[in-house]
Amino acid sequence: MTQNQFDTIVYAWIAMAVLLLPVQLAVTAPYGRHVRPRWGPVIGNRVGWIVMEAVSPIVFAAAFLYGGAPAPGPVWVFLALWMAHYLNRTFIFPLRTKTAGKTIPLAIVASAILFNAFNGWSNGFYLGSPWAAYTAAWFLDIRFGAGIAIFFAGAAINIWADNRLLALRRDGKSGYSIPRGGLFERVSCPNHLGEIVEWTGFAIACWNLPAAAFAVWTAANLGPRAISHHRWYRREFPDYPQGRRALLPGIL
Numbered sequence: 430m431t432q433n434q435f436d437t438i439v440y441a442w443i444a445m446a447v448l449l450l451p452v453q454l455a456v457t458a459p460y461g462r463h464v465r466p467r468w469g470p471v472i473g474n475r476v477g478w479i480v481m482e483a484v485s486p487i488v489f490a491a492a493f494l495y496g497g498a499p500a501p502g503p504v505w506v507f508l509a510l511w512m513a514h515y516l517n518r519t520f521i522f523p524l525r526t527k528t529a530g531k532t533i534p535l536a537i538v539a540s541a542i543l544f545n546a547f548n549g550w551s552n553g554f555y556l557g558s559p560w561a562a563y564t565a566a567w568f569l570d571i572r573f574g575a576g577i578a579i580f581f582a583g584a585a586i587n588i589w590a591d592n593r594l595l596a597l598r599r600d601g602k603s604g605y606s607i608p609r610g611g612l613f614e615r616v617s618c619p620n621h622l623g624e625i626v627e628w629t630g631f632a633i634a635c636w637n638l639p640a641a642a643f644a645v646w647t648a649a650n651l652g653p654r655a656i657s658h659h660r661w662y663r664r665e666f667p668d669y670p671q672g673r674r675a676l677l678p679g680i681l
């Protein structure tokens with residue numbers, strides 16, 4: 430495959446995220462609190478998360494190895510960040526959720542598998558190819574330093590917020606309550622905000638097309654999900670804090 434062909438495929442993938450945004454805003458993805466019966470067969474929530482998220486690091490690693498180009502130092506940093514994120518998302522996060530008895534539609538698992546397969550393939554393939562011609566000087570580039578700092582800030586917000594949500598069911602509860610403290614006082618979904626910041630930082634540090642595509646897709650998935658969560662909280666809890674926004678403090 431030439432780099433032009435690869436770029437065309439990834440640009441089409443970005444265009445799809447933009448074109449599907451109105452659909453994502455109109456149709457709330459049916460998992461977690463929004464699960465609905467008419468979405469067909471289901472499987473256990475925990476196993477669904479592990480299966481669909483494992484696809485990303487596996488496909489990434491396979492595509493990276495397939496490229497086989499000698500990887501310069503910055504590429505190993507990007508690979509380590511990807512794998513660290515997916516170690517958490519594939520195993521640590523699902524194994525910690527209080528999700529006994531909950532299910533996830535196979536349609537969601539299948540679409541997440543496709544999503545993770547494409548992003549894992551495009552990012553792993555690019556970083557394993559000779560096109561990823563980073564030199565040691567990239568370590569000193571402002572985009573690398575700023576991007577890595579933004580990645581870690583986003584990851585910290587994401588993990589902190591997910592931990593806070595998981596702690597709401599600490600006492601064996603299975604329902605939902607109003608999350609409080611820290612960024613939760615400003616927005617309903619700091620975990621989604623953190624994830625968007627994280628992958629934006631990754632895209633800045635990598636400064637390549639597939640990483641940018643993944644950041645765009647993450648925002649296109651999680652922006653609408655945060656809006657749906659926010660509306661749900663306001664519907665379910667009459668005492669929901671008025672000043673709290675969905676995703677961006679004071680803005681959205």
Ligand SMILES: NC(=O)c1ccc[n+]([C@@H]2O[C@H](COP(=O)([O-])OP(=O)(O)OC[C@H]3O[C@@H](n4cnc5c(N)ncnc54)[C@H](OP(=O)(O)O)[C@@H]3O)[C@@H](O)[C@H]2O)c1
Binds near residue numbers: 527621650
């Ligand atoms: N990169 C991407 O495109 C992408 C896409 C999707 C998700 N993600 C990431 O995956 C993680 C999970 O996503 P998600 O959308 O499932 O997050 P979520 O809806 O906020 O749920 C996170 C966990 O906390 C529980 N929870 C949430 N709010 C609660 C409340 N008010 N009271 C009690 N428990 C509560 C949920 O239980 P229930 O499951 O029972 O609701 C779930 O176990 C997030 O970190 C997100 O950023 C990334």
